[in-house]
Amino acid sequence: MNLQKQRRKRGVILTPQGWQKLQTAKAEAEDCENDGIRYSLEALSFRIGLDSDTLCKVFNRQIGVDRSTLNRCFAAFKLLLDPQDYYRPQPEGETITGLSENIRKIRWDWGEAPESGVFYGRTEELSKLKHWIIEEHSRLVALLGMGGMGKSCIAVKLAREIQDRFELIIWRSISGCSAVNDFIAGLLKFFANDEETNLPETLDGKISRLIQYLREHRCLLVFDNMETILKGCDASYRKNGFCNCLGHYCEGYEGYGELLKRLGETLHQSCVVVTSREKPQEIGLLEGENLAVRYLQVKGLPAAEAQKILMGNGCFSDSPTDYQQVIEFYGGNPLALKLVSRTIQNLFAGNLSEFFKQKPGVFGHIRELLDGHFDRLSHPEKEIINCLSSNCQAASFTELRSQISPNISLSNLMESLESLTDRCLIDKDTPKFIEKGATVFYLQPVVREYAMSR
Template identity: 45%
Template sequence: MNTEEALILLDNLLKPKSLNSIQEIVFRHAWEGMGYREMARNCGYDANYLKDVGSKLWKLLSEILNQEVTKSNVRAVLGRYTRSLSIQTSLQTPQTQLEDVVVSSKLTSEVISHQNYKETLDRESTNSDLAVSSVAIAHPRIDWGEAVDVVVFYGRNEELTEFQKWIVDEECRLVALLGMGGLGKTTLSVKLAEKLQEHFDYIIWRSLRNAPLVEEILVDFIQFLSQSQETEATLAKDINGRILRLLEYLRSSRCLLVLDNVETILQGGDSLEETDTIRVGNYLPGYEGYGELFKRVGELRHKSCMLITSREKPKEFSSLEGDGFPVRSWQLTGLQAAEARKVVQLKGDFSGSEEDWDNVIKHYAGNPLALKIVAAAIQEILDGDISKYIEFLNKGLLVFDDLRDSLEHQFNRLSKAEKEIMYWLAIEREPVALSELQKNIILPIAKQKLPETLRALGQRSLIEKQGIFFTQKPDLMELVTQKFIECISEEIIIEQLSLLHSHFLVKAQAKDCIKEDRIRLILAPLAKKLVKQLGSKANLEIRLKDILENCRESQSFEPSYAEENLINILRYLNS
């Protein structure tokens, strides 16, 4: 029950009288949990005067309801009274399901005697099958906006349980659901809102995919929560005023606000200079107000929750979140094998060994969207034969534009420093420790910025941490490897070296299996690409020898992998 509904209830209880303006002020502020001094600061009246008005109001309500009413318990008393009305209605119409009972202002106009009310309270305490939880809301007001219709949903029990614990039991005010594209953040946010709706008076779900300004979102929220009593014309023009007004509603009612696709309003690292500090979670110009909104919602006291989904973590979370704080974030990963298999089987019947199934699911790290795209292709091209798909996959012959576009979009948002670390992780192929990466990196500034860069990549949901080791998901590693080959190829064609200096192609000290992988996945496709671009193997050899000679003649004292890399390509061509 929100403030307006409680006032309607009081009007019915007090008939033919009604609250005067001062009584209404006291009731509104008491409903929001304010003390008399805080009321006085807000409305300009003397605190003792307000206390006297309140004392007389609580005494009047105590007489009407035949039980003690105070500023502290008025919400609980009126809540029980309203539930008693709904229970009476359900007793009069046995065929009506209890969960379908609508607790609304209509019920407050029903006439029941105080004796019936007391009897109803007795029934509420003794008939557990009819009792309604004090935290349950019969029918919250919900605006789903552009939320997807979740027809099929597999797994995520751990996530749903943890989020319910955070939001309902621990009353977290700001929660982020983070992860790469395609993992199902949007779907999970909708499912979570559906699951938790009985705990809220209002639920509103909005997507930021089209990057609305924060001013527009604030108007949207307030207009919904005020039931259209407040509009853009009546609200403060400045962001601060609108945020404060929203917080009043978040204090007076239990609200769940969901913002999807928050990464749309965040700035990528591609705009940074090489020497810039890498900061993840900064906002695009004109969208900084979202940061203020998140900060206020996370810091200030209220009884509602804002849930956001994003591929990247907004910067405010770093200082606000923690196990002991009302701000949390969850890094979403892929589905478990059993659930991932069900997602694939939605597309039809498939044949393949258990190993084949495991290989496909592991390659796409249980990403539901990737698995749906791949499953459709296996059906259409290979008649559902997963083993044939694995053969093509091992040869690098199948690349799906939809998957590549999604991964490429995230990769292109990275800064130069972040891309270079992504190249190192793709070259390594296996999880690698920070200390090993530091040995590989020869440029001082890159070595110095390594911890910061790894942290940034983690906040962008682009790398995985396994204990002290770092790695990439297989499908992302495949894309990064292709990008690396494209860059090295271009450097050799135009004879302007950068990555060829800073990154090795084949590591002499690597395990034989890893060395073979690097030759097969990096050196071989690079040589093939260069031969095609230069017209022949002989032309490529001439180009490589010219560049090698220039490197030796330059007499640079800067450390470089260039000579070693050029020699390895020449050796491969003549092997």
């Protein structure tokens, strides 16, 4: 028994200083070497030369690893591992003093939370989120939007600004995550200072134990990149030609839906924030204006804030119209603007006018970003996008119904439109110049250009 305890405590764990040092170097490498796109767990595994399970232990800082493992992680980002970057957990029963005692008092775990870096705008979004969480005590909040809109950065900024309102903060990236039973077990061990030994065997029991902690303590949990475990269009979900897969989970991950459902339905004093490119079905079923489950659709930055990204990356123009054209074309998407500004800097010496003369359209990582969205769509959804892109203007539901293929039924059209708005691929508006209550649907220019070039 003593030998087993010693094995569980063997190894070293990153200190907050060491973790921050490694995360900063990783963020800089992503910025300089990967066009600002975060490394996946697989990419990190290839770069460092360690398996994904070991990397999860390193970044989660709950289980000790060999010091040589930390050396490899630091060396992969051209860092030296200093003694103050790690500590050795004390065996059970011994008095913990100095650094280890301070670490045990820290009740946050930022996991793989990204560096927020230079943060532009989002004042209105942050204010609304704070109101929901602090004033209205929302239990489940989702940030939804296209890739690159900055959902994770907003979540980091939000968590850091309201962290003093909570006893515990936990950030978990769902990308590359294990089955839900192991996922919840990891959360429970953190709550119990890694001393939770008698965990319930069933998923229902584990969720109940988690909710018990969320009732006893004021906690903030962030589940990032939820879309990575959601299904794309799948033949098994097709019914009468329509792929009803939106918000459904990949095989083996269905338990996450039950977890979100229970977290949203059950009374507790904590808050769970979810980021996703698509809306999990539990959010759609539970959210409401006067309910404890809310969602915020994250859209592009306003022109003034988006222009700061272009200027901050060396782009210039004597004409305000040039800035406006680039921002409108890419829908104010922060990542798209960052990527395109590098191309403008590298090929056109930062000159926006010269860049726009070439009519470059959609290219590089921006095309890959949209590929990831479009590959998950059903046939009716693609038909709607093609219809809107060929018209080059907004269309009402009645207009779409008259122009779309007769093979798509009324119910399929309605379901597909809702699906596309939930996927944040089409926008909608109620212009003042048309009859009251009517809504028109339209594409951002970059999405239209992409659809026309496919």
